[in-house]
Amino acid sequence: MRNKAITILVLVLLSSSPAQDLLERAKQDIEFLASPEFAGRSYYADGNKKAAQYLKSRFREVGLLSVDSDYGQTFEIELNVVEGSPQLIVNDQELVLGRDFLPFATTGSGSGSRRNPIYYVRGGVFAPDNRINDFASVRSESAILIFDDEVPAAIQSDKSIDPRSYSRSTRIAIARELRASAAIFLVKKLMYSTPYENADLPVFDVLAGSLPTPVQSIRYDVEASMEEYDAENILGLLKGTAPTDTSIIVCAHFDHLGGFADSLYFPGANDNASGVAMLLALAQHFVMQPPKHSILFIAFSGEDVGLVGSKYYAEHPLRPFTETKFLLNLDMVASGNDGVMAVGGEDSPEFYSILKSVNDSLKLGPLYKRWNAPNSDHYFISQKGVKTFFLYANQGKQPYHSFADLPTTLDWKAFAHIFALSKEFISALAN
Numbered sequence: 001m002r003n004k005a006i007t008i009l010v011l012v013l014l015s016s017s018p019a020q021d022l023l024e025r026a027k028q029d030i031e032f033l034a035s036p037e038f039a040g041r042s043y044y045a046d047g048n049k050k051a052a053q054y055l056k057s058r059f060r061e062v063g064l065l066s067v068d069s070d071y072g073q074t075f076e077i078e079l080n081v082v083e084g085s086p087q088l089i090v091n092d093q094e095l096v097l098g099r100d101f102l103p104f105a106t107t108g109s110g111s112g113s114r115r116n117p118i119y120y121v122r123g124g125v126f127a128p129d130n131r132i133n134d135f136a137s138v139r140s141e142s143a144i145l146i147f148d149d150e151v152p153a154a155i156q157s158d159k160s161i162d163p164r165s166y167s168r169s170t171r172i173a174i175a176r177e178l179r180a181s182a183a184i185f186l187v188k189k190l191m192y193s194t195p196y197e198n199a200d201l202p203v204f205d206v207l208a209g210s211l212p213t214p215v216q217s218i219r220y221d222v223e224a225s226m227e228e229y230d231a232e233n234i235l236g237l238l239k240g241t242a243p244t245d246t247s248i249i250v251c252a253h254f255d256h257l258g259g260f261a262d263s264l265y266f267p268g269a270n271d272n273a274s275g276v277a278m279l280l281a282l283a284q285h286f287v288m289q290p291p292k293h294s295i296l297f298i299a300f301s302g303e304d305v306g307l308v309g310s311k312y313y314a315e316h317p318l319r320p321f322t323e324t325k326f327l328l329n330l331d332m333v334a335s336g337n338d339g340v341m342a343v344g345g346e347d348s349p350e351f352y353s354i355l356k357s358v359n360d361s362l363k364l365g366p367l368y369k370r371w372n373a374p375n376s377d378h379y380f381i382s383q384k385g386v387k388t389f390f391l392y393a394n395q396g397k398q399p400y401h402s403f404a405d406l407p408t409t410l411d412w413k414a415f416a417h418i419f420a421l422s423k424e425f426i427s428a429l430a431n
Helices: 002-013 017-033 047-062 168-177 269-288 308-315 349-362 412-430
Strands: 072-090 101-103 110-114 118-120 144-148 182-187 203-207 218-238 247-253 294-300 324-330 340-343 367-370 388-393
Touching: 017 047, 017 269, 017 412, 047 218, 047 269, 072 101, 072 203, 072 308, 168 182, 182 218, 218 269, 218 308, 247 269, 247 308, 247 412, 269 294, 269 324, 269 412, 294 308, 324 412, 340 349, 340 412, 349 367, 349 388, 349 412, 388 412
Parallel strands: 118 144, 144 182, 182 203, 247 294, 247 324, 324 388, 340 367
Antiparallel strands: 072 218, 101 203, 110 218, 218 294, 340 388
């Protein structure tokens, strides 16, 4: 009954024409940002630059003012770029990129064809104090090492074993030390990650059920290198009606993971075209109903390569943090089936009480809180003394860092829920 009541309330909240118009435009923004035109909104294929230009035009259209030169704040970004279409052939069976395997985000370059030696090293755990050495059988250089991505539960629960000893980066480092020619991790699901460095070793994730067995031969080819690019944070200001210059920041990251070849890209509909679309909808709402305090809207780049854009802004703010009352970060707001999570709610009980009061008054359902964490663009600005919340839809089903993160699979009820909550919370702070 509770879920039915929430659904009815959300529909009522969006039944008025202005709110419905904002939702429809948000859908258009998401579909456009997640389209092939932007190729996953990463850097090497100019998708990020195209997305930045699109957001500048949308900021102008909404009626936001430029804070600096042409709405942009430029910074440099460095990332590991995988070129073209990597190949992986096992027992003369070509695995399908995106369905059966992915290059790991920090993969190095390499190509080869190896019938021997190929070693299965289980979890790849090396803990000599506990007499564990999964690499003991590796006797040859230029080997291909096959790992289980997940180490045994008994090892994970053993407090005497440092989890860092079996991290992905540690296991890759050991493979490199053993002069392996490539590393393959058997995973339960394919998910791309942060391309923050180059491992100087070809590394692949393979869906466990897609690996032919027994493995008799492996051929592989992948090209990757660290590259530098110019990126932009996009900023737009809505001036408040009060004479004081206190401001609130509303932010969301617009970058994503790019793709491979021309036709295979990460759409990033939930992560985070949804947050950007909500930011634009909120901007449009407050332009139509001007608040007393100014609101600075920021679309950050560089989040998916390590919060680079928001870290840069934290170090080079265009408006003083001493005059910033609060920051609200929107990330992955269109897939969830258990209310809303407020990261930072535990850190800022006075603001959380306002958020909870708004949520309760709208009867929007469950609201949860967590301690602050470096898991999205609020973090580095919070370290400057600004109170922050990172809102996301709790218990989302949307495929994360996947080719399947598409607009057609979004949950518009969750989106409408967080939009209503964010709108009234910002109104409470800005007025």
